Amino acid sequence: MSEELGGKRCQTISPGNPIPRISAPIKVYHVHGSFDSCKKMIVTANDYYNFINIDTYFSRKLSTMLHENTLVIFGYKLGDLNLKAIINDYKNYSFENLLGSNIFFISRSKVNQYIKDYYHITYNIRVIDETNTNDFFRIVNSNIKIARDCSEKSIDNIKKVIFRTHLFVDDYLKVENSFYEILFSINAIGFSYDNKHTQKIIIDVIDKKISFTAESGAWSQYEILAKWLTYLLSIVNIRGTELEKSVLKAVKYSMNNMSRELKLGYSWHAYNVWKKRRTIVSSDNRNLIKNYLKKDIINSDIEELLDSF
Known part of the structure; x- marks a missing residue:
């Protein structure tokens, strides 16, 4: 070893x-x-x-x-x-x-x-x-250099945002890895997700990602949004926090714009993300999502997905 x-x-x-x-x-x-x-x-x-x-x-x-x-x-x-x-x-x-x-x-x-x-x-x-x-160490070792190279820069950036001297630029937030770097950096500098200011940063970043999906040809942003949400919901129980309302709203938006089959105006890739990664979402968050969406299920794809939560 x-x-x-x-x-x-x-x-x-x-x-x-x-x-x-x-x-x-x-x-x-x-x-x-x-x-x-x-x-x-x-x-x-x-x-x-x-x-x-x-x-x-x-x-x-x-x-x-x-x-x-x-x-x-x-x-x-x-x-x-x-x-x-x-x-x-x-x-x-x-x-x-x-x-x-x-x-x-x-x-x-x-x-x-x-x-x-x-x-x-x-x-x-x-x-x-x-x-x-x-296999675990092979995967970790193949990504360790990338993680090491971005960690210091990410921590420096999150400090500037937390202390309100800078904002994240759009080009950075359009990249999938940016969200994971932000979450890692929050803990790395000694802040928790219980901090209302860090929760506001997370909400702003997710809202920004939703706005990117409205741009022309931005189908990849729907997929990335689904990946961000499933990851966040796997590491933090949002019930009773500042995150709850905004994240549930984002989940609803993501699911309302996805489809199990290729359908014009809906993201097939976002559906696959939710289907494959639904099990990593914490059980409390899964129950929260089901209760939040059960009155507003707009199609059978979402209903079937929620039944498997």
Whole structure:
């Protein structure tokens, strides 16, 4: 795994071994221990009990890591007691501050949607199923340079917008990746989606995207709008926030302008986005959308899509 993570850039940490004083960009935490310190490996029922109930430097280190980094979990079952103990404290913090989920659980097998919903609601974990370790790192590594190149620029731009010295230009907002960069940058500089000013920025950006769909030949903007909405609704529960009314209105607009079949004046690609990505939308947001639209369903395509929510 160290080669896949970057060789010398990778550092492994486990109970029983000293915490390295020299830091590395990538850290792998072996929660149940490693063969390097067999006596500290978690194997028996008593080991599990001690891990959960005894405060150690390693457990505190993991807690700090959850608050400061994106965490990807491999090699554990979703029902693992240690896994639940580690993330239980962080979940309250992330929900209270409306933070997008920064914990990803990778499963090689398929995971039922109701189980994904449960872990998203209960622990703010996003489950990526039917993905093995090698494929995950291959995809991440193929995109890491692009992410690194745009991160600093994105953070600088969002600071200027948040402190109201600049506005996003149209050419930037027409590009699909701009929205993801904006959302990442909001959290990266220490703002949460619970902040009313950041919510206003998100609403303004979505409204701007809707205005782009009215331009001649702007069919790609309908598709991008659908991608933005499904992504936002997968990481933030909008109920009771400043986002709720505007985002639901945008969802209605997106769905009212899509079609399952090729039809003049309607976006077939936007329909496919909603159909393929509806399951990543959080269960609370799916219920919110269904209740909001059930009185204004304009065609059978939307009705069928909502029935599958």
